Amino acid sequence: MYKVLLVDDESWTRDIIRAFGEWEKFEMDIVGEADDGLEALRLTELLAPEVVITDMRMPGADGMQLLRMLNDRFPEIKVIVVSGYDDFNYAKHALRYRAVDYLLKPVDPKELNAALQNCKSELEAALQDRSAMSLDLDISYLLSSYKQLLRTHFNELNKEGVAATLQQMTGELERNGIKKAGMLEQVVQEMLLLLKELMFANSLDSESLHAPYSHDALASSANMTSFLIQHYEDTLEQLIHQRKFKNKLNLEEVKQFIEMHFAESVTLEQLARAFFVSKEYLSKVFKLEFGRNVTDYILFLRMEKAKEWLADESIPIKAVAEMAGYEDVTYFYRVFKKHFGIAPGEMRKSGEV
Known part of the structure; x- marks a missing residue:
């Protein structure tokens, strides 16, 4: 079965796509759903879908950003764009990053299934190519x-x-x-x-x-x-x-760097070296700008994303810990409970996520 990831901030749109798609006919299975581009990228890394169906306008990282990230990091994935806006720029962006199809809302079942058929055909062709020249x-x-x-x-x-x-x-x-x-x-x-x-x-x-x-x-x-x-x-x-050689430290760039690497071993000292400033200066101006120091912001991002991932019961808590940057699951439990006042498992059972 080919794995499919749905990406749209409107749950009812995801429900419509799920209902309209002839999944068994195309040997496809919906394995996950996301409501923004960054969450979609994380789930792509975790679930390894062959097909991503995404909206263009979403809060946080939108469809344009997601298309670029998928093209750069997972070029083999087939993407179908579904948008409520008949905008030439969106269509051009979709073509640039080799989307298989560009569909307008409300979704037409025939168009959706034709796009799914195209994805399947391209995936089968790619599989034959890989068989001819398999990677070691x-x-x-x-x-x-x-x-x-x-x-x-x-x-x-x-x-x-x-x-x-x-x-x-x-x-x-x-x-x-x-x-x-x-x-x-x-x-x-x-x-x-x-x-x-x-x-x-x-x-x-x-x-x-x-x-x-x-x-x-x-x-x-x-x-x-x-x-x-x-x-x-x-x-x-x-x-x-x-x-x-920038005239001024770009704090938004620092913040974006942290958001891209929060699950890695990022420290204040590493950030200061990477942006050519002292750690004391970086710590001071970052807190003045964003209301949190660097360490607290990294912790905040890890905890918020961990809470989001816990809502998906198909993701084991150990995987949630690893995705949030914690190899030691016991330590992750301690940090999570200290931050939220409740253990990850208890939060998942309580339905508070």
Whole structure:
């Protein structure tokens, strides 16, 4: 069964789509629902849907932002846009990010099911392509720990750490016999996809990464490493210049960074280094602007999102803790109870979420 995620801030619209879709006919199953783009992105990471059906106008992160995030991070997902506004800009945005179809409200059952058929056809074609050139899961597994290190070094603007991590990664690839061009191409694709994700999270234009790269980059492990280091370092230079030479600290940019990374290990010291200010100054002006210090704001975001996710009983509490940035579930219980005065399980049972 293909998994489907519904995204709309109006629950009745989600009910209509659920009622009109011929889900069994298209071998599809609705696995989750979200009412804004950020929640949709979190559920996408958790549930891995093949199809997302989204509205365009929503509070918080809207459909435009969600389309861009899905295109950057999950380009294989098929998207159907459903909008109550016959707006050329929305349609253009949907086309730019390769939406399968653009439907107007009120939803026409025939149009919806035609769009679902198109999604199924594209998914089946993609599956055949993957079978012809399947990715090596062992390579992906090997890369996973290096990706996490790269995220940390990148967010700390640590060019030396990024280069050293990519070199260590190449060394392990070679020790495992991963040297052929086809294997190296998978590595390059996965590392560029990670870089696109990091660029998007830091409000950088990632269009340049769509350009085809020279086969010289795959001629050897050394060439591949130099190619990746160059891309990562050039991007970091761009980000450093963007932040370091601004006339004034952009607190909205800091706030947006926190909102994109609150589930990670973000500290005041890391933020201060990343935005080229002292931690004392950042702490002071952030609290003056937003009424909370950085640590309290991170805690607030984690708790609010955890409360939202608890409302979906299909998500285990352990998964909620991990999504909110807590590997230790016991510690998550303590923090949650201190914040809300009630344990996560009790809140879920009480229906207060």
